[in-house]
Amino acid sequence: MSLAVVGLSHHTSPVEIRERLHFPPEALSSALIQARRWLGDGGVVILSTCNRVEVYASRPGPPQETAERIRGFLAESRSVAEAEFASQLYVRGDREAVGHLFRVAAGLDSMILGEAQILGQVNDAYLAAQTEQAADKTLSALFQRAAKVAKEVRNTSGISAGKVSIGSVAADLALSIFGGLAGKTVMVVGSGKMGELTLTRLMDRGAARVLLVNRSLDKAEELAARFSGQPVEFDELASALPSADIVISSTAAPGYVLGPAHFQRALRTRHGEPMFVIDIAVPRDVDPAVNALDDVYLYDVDDLREVTEANIEERRKAIAYCVEVIDAGVDQFWEWLQGLAAEPTIVSMSRELNTIRERELAKTLASLPELSDKDRQEVDYLTKRIVNAILQRPMTQLKREVAAEEDPHTVLHLVKRLFGLKEGT
């Protein structure tokens, strides 16, 4: 049994080709049935996202042959001439295919390094194949192991720590200050698109109360209706400020709208409870001197971008460690997979020895009619235990040898000759 993956991704192919080869969810079921027909024997899983289309297959025969069949399947099922995408395809066989899936699942091959969504997509692809009974034993084990390795990578490397979009970074910073956002009040000054996006992120994390301040009360009321918030007139900004835990400012004002004096007054009322100020306006709305005040944490657009870049850099630093974890996972899986080749021989060995055991046991028991039923059972158990004990070491060792050998057939052939087993077992 060999493994192969054939596919294209944002690394190798433009979106024009990716969208033509993409399998929409409603077409996946029939595509899996079609793919099994093309492959003949074995299993198949199709991973199709906006950034990649990959077909994983396991079947007898060399991976190159499997790859040829997958190419043909892709061309036929998506009605695209093979020549149009052949140059953008990558093919990975056996160990490399395992390593590729583990990297994809861990987010190392993603457009945004370490993004978490891909693991869900890999799991969905496997579940779809399982539903259609298209995932055989090898692919099931491969995808389950991929999910396990990806979780280990995420949990231990920090590859997913630190967000990489402005809105998410702002929400993460708010959590670093307040722990949770439940019960926190967010004040939005102005009506910029970016401000709304950041507010949405904060509300996703549990911020409940929203104050919307705008020079135009109509606009404030419109936004308040959309976000189930409370409109505040611009003149009341200073008096409403102390009740805000988080301030998002994104007005089109030419100068500073909020200065240290506003926040000093607010802090006095708040008795030192911290405030997080996100100034997304250009030119800036909040005087940078505000950041010098204790318990006020001011971030402008450049600061947020800086944090984003630092997070990306941290993710890059984690790659080496992720690769170590993935390589160890690939080694383990490969050893297990190679060990599978020994299974038919092991079953055959066990059957052969048990046949001998039963024959000899029957002869012995026939010559001892005085034995009670209980004694006969005891003798039966005894012989079973002896056979199992004899088999245990050769079975374990055979699995190891087969996994270590490049060509396991020599080892398996020798064992078959030793035990007088039929070829083909």
Place this chain on the structure above:
Amino acid sequence: MILTRQAFILVTIATYILFYLASGAYAAAAACALVHLARPAPQLLTWAHGLALAGSGGIAAAFTVRWVHWGQLPLTTLTDTLSLFTLLAALTMVLTTWTQCARGLLTFYLPALGLVALINAAAAPAYLHTEPMRLQGVLLFAHVGSAFLAYALFFVACVTSAAYVFQAEHLKRRQTTGLFQRLPSLEDLDRILYRLIGVGYPLFVATLLLGLFWAWADRELLGPRWWLAPKILTALLMALFYGVTFHGRRFGFLRGRKLAYVVAAGFAVLLGAYVLLALLGLRTHNFWESA
């Protein structure tokens, strides 16, 4: 317990082995925490946590061996009191990180604990084989025990303050990667500080009340002007200080970075005052001399 010379040597060796294994475990836990700072890996924190627990087990065992050996609670030598303090501080740290889901704080806690353990290990050869003095009565045991638990809580609060200032400074400077991401939020740290002081302050007051009651009941032992002893005056001032701090936070007047500074300064003053009194020879109440 009366021991033969041979048995005495064996018990003393066992005490030393247990004590230094425990100190080694604390030092290793601190090293793991420091390595975690440089190259984060959750496995390191798990090891550090396990080593700190092993160290606590070792210290408790050494303490128990000394207790059984001498037939009295060993609470009067520098090593015994530092061992008790280390043990209580370690347990407070483990409980705090566990109940507050703030495992990242171990990176701050364990190096500080390791430092105390190393100081204790350096001082131990002078004390570990000596007989502890006998304390006068149960009240005094309770007084000393609760005092060390309160000191342990103030010590952990002091280290938590350092973590708060670290987080706040990093937020101000926009350095939000690395350890920053593994520590609790500012408000969580503020809450932890409040809880530590909230338990430490009443305990410290109870300590003083127990001590005052004991001193009043046995006035002959400390002399007629026992209440003017520098350590008692320092302790009363510190109780007042922690009272103001606790109630300031409780009523919302003292929180965040200010609370962190006050708590850190409070412990520094407490420690400094006791060290100064010891250097001037004014440290003890001499409550065991007549034993």
